[in-house]
Amino acid sequence: MTTWFLIIDCNTFYASVEKVFRPDLRNKPVVVLSNNDGVVVALSQEAKDVGIKRGDLLFKIEELVKTHRVHVFSSNFVLYYDFSKRIETVVRRYFYDVEKYSVDEMFIEYTTDKSVDEIRETAKKIRDTISDEIKIKVSIGIAPTKTLAKVMNRYAKKDKRYQGVAILKDTNLLQKALFTYPAGDVWGIGRQHSKNLAAQGITTAWQFSQMNDNWLRKNFSIVGLRTARELRGIRCIDMELHPPDKKNILCSRSFGKPISELSDLKAAVSAFVQEVAEKLRRQKSVCKSIGVMVMTNPHRKDQKQYYNSVMLELPYAANDNLTLQEIAFIGLEKIFRTEHLYKKAGVFVNDLFSSENIQYTLWDNAAKISKRRHLFQTVDTINTSLGLIKLGIQKGTEAKHSMRQTKKSPNYTTDISQVPKIDMD
Ligand SMILES: [Mg+2]
Numbered sequence: 001m002t003t004w005f006l007i008i009d010c011n012t013f014y015a016s017v018e019k020v021f022r023p024d025l026r027n028k029p030v031v032v033l034s035n036n037d038g039v040v041v042a043l044s045q046e047a048k049d050v051g052i053k054r055g056d057l058l059f060k061i062e063e064l065v066k067t068h069r070v071h072v073f074s075s076n077f078v079l080y081y082d083f084s085k086r087i088e089t090v091v092r093r094y095f096y097d098v099e100k101y102s103v104d105e106m107f108i109e110y111t112t113d114k115s116v117d118e119i120r121e122t123a124k125k126i127r128d129t130i131s132d133e134i135k136i137k138v139s140i141g142i143a144p145t146k147t148l149a150k151v152m153n154r155y156a157k158k159d160k161r162y163q164g165v166a167i168l169k170d171t172n173l174l175q176k177a178l179f180t181y182p183a184g185d186v187w188g189i190g191r192q193h194s195k196n197l198a199a200q201g202i203t204t205a206w207q208f209s210q211m212n213d214n215w216l217r218k219n220f221s222i223v224g225l226r227t228a229r230e231l232r233g234i235r236c237i238d239m240e241l242h243p244p245d246k247k248n249i250l251c252s253r254s255f256g257k258p259i260s261e262l263s264d265l266k267a268a269v270s271a272f273v274q275e276v277a278e279k280l281r282r283q284k285s286v287c288k289s290i291g292v293m294v295m296t297n298p299h300r301k302d303q304k305q306y307y308n309s310v311m312l313e314l315p316y317a318a319n320d321n322l323t324l325q326e327i328a329f330i331g332l333e334k335i336f337r338t339e340h341l342y343k344k345a346g347v348f349v350n351d352l353f354s355s356e357n358i359q360y361t362l363w364d365n366a367a368k369i370s371k372r373r374h375l376f377q378t379v380d381t382i383n384t385s386l387g388l389i390k391l392g393i394q395k396g397t398e399a400k401h402s403m404r405q406t407k408k409s410p411n412y413t414t415d416i417s418q419v420p421k422i423d424m425d
Helices: 013-020 045-049 058-067 077-094 116-134 146-158 171-179 191-199 205-210 213-231 262-282 321-335 366-385
Strands: 002-010 030-033 040-043 071-074 098-102 105-112 138-143 165-167 249-259 285-296 307-318 342-349
Touching (some): 002 116, 002 146, 013 040, 249 262, 262 342, 262 366
16 A cells, blocks of 8 residues: 555636636636735736736736736635635545645545556546536646645646646656756745755755755754655655644734724624634634724824724633624724724734633523524524625625725625526527
8 A cells, every 4th residue: 555645736726716607718818816906816827928927016017907908806715715615525525534725725645555547547537527517627746745746736737748637656757856846846945945045056856855864954944854855755744634723813904995983893893703703613712802903004194093902801701703792892992093094903812722611600691601602503504505694783884894806706606696697588
């Protein structure tokens, strides 16, 4: 039996998802912008071909956008996340140990006595199923370690001969692959280290992997040594099937338009509380205190500046929206000042602990606590499939505090009112 790692990576994911429901955009350049429509965060191959890069500011590429008729989208994370989930569902039909590494990447650990050719065929089948069912193209890299799987993934994506699936079949190929692979592109090395390496004449992954262990440990710590060993084919990084729980949770956002009214800030804070509370419940944590912060726009020197935050104790350890919101609102009212234009607000919780062993005191209203807990278990169940239930205060105020996103595509797959309609007349 041999253990292999596969990485499945979606090609130009956000841009590809945007194209699924827009067949008119096939083979056309598409870019996707950051939260506030300022920066290019993702782009299709056609957009790369006309010279646009990730990180470009929208106003700087306006000429290119016009000349090449580039289609510009605001980012629609609801839609991307839903596609990500669907792809994961397909992969889980074939494999048990699946690690969701990012919204568009998955690691799989696969122990088998199948031949290299058989494994390649299985991977091709998954690639085709995802393409048929979800309409997204993926590249699959396969190797004995995660780091090498990432290397092979690059070849699967860039080298047409592989047709999207590249398996590290022998040591011959290992050398060949690492000889031309830039050291700075190796998973875990990173850009700042790559400059460091170049200064010492190390430019390829192969050179890095051949450095001696003492030198590696001294210059790049145990992490660098681990990466080099992974490149040599020695497994050092395991699957992370259960990502570690977060110790602090923060949810904050800038507003598309500045806010001056307390009621509008409350609507924003309520939405942040909801996100924080959902994260708490997902990792089965509760918190004993909650913080709120507000700030004006520091770049607008012409406006009165204000920043404040406050942390308040909860009456009991909780993770339900109602309790958290009650206290967050008290905090917000404490720090709110009129006559300011608020640009950003946030909600944060620290000192989390497990919801499984909470000790209540005699004075806690056990009936109320348990009622709220059941209520939000139900809410979570419904929201996982539909994402619709919110506390009343958020209703109707979304447009005011939401991010500036003027070019957002519809939520085709999660909101029935936004599915494409066909006119039969
Ligand atoms: Mg990708």
